[in-house]
Amino acid sequence: MLQRTLIILKPDAVKRGFVGKIISRFEEKGLKIVAMKMVQLDKKLWKSIMKSIRASLFLKAW
DSSP: OOOOOOOOOOHHHHHTTOHHHHHHHHHHTTOOOOOOOOOOOOHHHHHHHHHHHHTSHHHHTO
8 A cells, every 4th residue: 555645844944955854864764755846835725734634544543
């Protein structure tokens, strides 16, 4: 079964130039980056993302 992971970086990580280092850590652990998109989240989009995360099976197990 294919698993997906959403990674959200804080704006200061982008400002400080850590994006490449962070992504490389995931790749070093054997994860494959298949898509990447840089967006600035507005409040509506953030709430939508958080709603779907809360509904995920992973969090229900906790």
